[in-house]
Amino acid sequence: MKCYYCALEGKDSEAVAICIVCGMGLCMDHIIRKDIDVWEGGYPLPSKRVKTPMPRILCPECYNALYAK
Amino acid sequence: MTISLGKRCVAEAVGMFILVFFGTGAAIVTLMLAAGTTPATPFNIGIGALGGLGDWLAIGLAFGIAIAGSIYALGRISGCHINPAVTIALYATRRLPGKDVVPYIAAQLVGAAAASLLLAWVIGPDAVTIGGLGATAPFAGIGYLQAIVIEAIGTFLLMLVIMGVAVDERATPGFAGLMVGLAVAGIITTTGNLTGASLNPARTFGPYLGDWLLAGQSLWEFFPIYIIGPIVGAVLAAFLYDYLTSE
Numbered sequence A: 001m002k003c004y005y006c007a008l009e010g011k012d013s014e015a016v017a018i019c020i021v022c023g024m025g026l027c028m029d030h031i032i033r034k035d036i037d038v039w040e041g042g043y044p045l046p047s048k049r050v051k052t053p054m055p056r057i058l059c060p061e062c063y064n065a066l067y068a069k
Numbered sequence B: 001m002t003i004s005l006g007k008r009c010v011a012e013a014v015g016m017f018i019l020v021f022f023g024t025g026a027a028i029v030t031l032m033l034a035a036g037t038t039p040a041t042p043f044n045i046g047i048g049a050l051g052g053l054g055d056w057l058a059i060g061l062a063f064g065i066a067i068a069g070s071i072y073a074l075g076r077i078s079g080c081h082i083n084p085a086v087t088i089a090l091y092a093t094r095r096l097p098g099k100d101v102v103p104y105i106a107a108q109l110v111g112a113a114a115a116s117l118l119l120a121w122v123i124g125p126d127a128v129t130i131g132g133l134g135a136t137a138p139f140a141g142i143g144y145l146q147a148i149v150i151e152a153i154g155t156f157l158l159m160l161v162i163m164g165v166a167v168d169e170r171a172t173p174g175f176a177g178l179m180v181g182l183a184v185a186g187i188i189t190t191t192g193n194l195t196g197a198s199l200n201p202a203r204t205f206g207p208y209l210g211d212w213l214l215a216g217q218s219l220w221e222f223f224p225i226y227i228i229g230p231i232v233g234a235v236l237a238a239f240l241y242d243y244l245t246s247e
Helices: A004-008 A060-067 B003-033 B053-078 B082-093 B096-124 B146-168 B176-195 B200-213 B220-245
Strands: none
Touching: B003 B053, B003 B082, B003 B096, B003 B200, B053 B176, B082 B096, B082 B146, B082 B200, B082 B220, B096 B200, B146 B220, B200 B220
16 A cells, blocks of 8 residues: 555655555654553442553544644 | 542542542532421431432432533542442552552541532531531431441442442443432432432541531531441452452
8 A cells, every 4th residue: 555645746755654544654754643642440449441552543634623723 | 650649639639629529518408498387207307308319319419410410520530439338449449559548538527528618618507407418317216227228329339330430441431420420319319318328437527526616516426337338338349349359
């Protein structure tokens, strides 16, 4: 798979990941890694945050759609 | 990593405040509505004078819905025990660290006391003189030991439900708050006119403190009923559930 953004710029880069939301192929220059805290448990015991967060790869457009203010 | 103990204690206090404000608030308002009626027997103190057992169902639902809301809102933060008996039962079965027990119970007592005192202020003197701030005491014909047993059985069912719908990892997610609230409503409907159906030492502490401070009325002689009964019932239920589900 090739990087979508690089293809738009006329470049030919191999994708190293895909956006979890839209499925777009992304090279290292265009990925945005947005880790998510994972919480376990709940009532009747307090939730615990797992030490290792869950990795999540987004493309710039999906990142902006989800997190831009 | 869990949320800090301080924040968890605030959550416990807020949850307890909600339980006592809405739950005992319903009992106070029912007594105020029934004021002036002449109950047929000493067994009827006013709750039940207008709607029979429906009065207790309504009060039970007020408690149950407030508890369900608190569990869904605060359960992830502190566990939302909002009941010292539940806290002690979870500690006894090694699910809660010992260092959390005293701060949790202190927070629950503070939340309950704040709710009772605020109820007295927002409703006015009738909340104390007529409603008794929703304090619990054994009803006519119910002895001290009988009251302890009734409170223990009620809390036994409550804790058994908590174990089955929330603690057990095989439980269907999302139903805990609803089922715990409904269980409380059902228990109150049946045992409300026997002991007041406290099921919770902190729930009784708030009104007792308010009545004592604001009206000089001391019900503390009955407090051991609402400490011993709920704690014994909750601990027994937790151990029984662990025994029944062990391989």
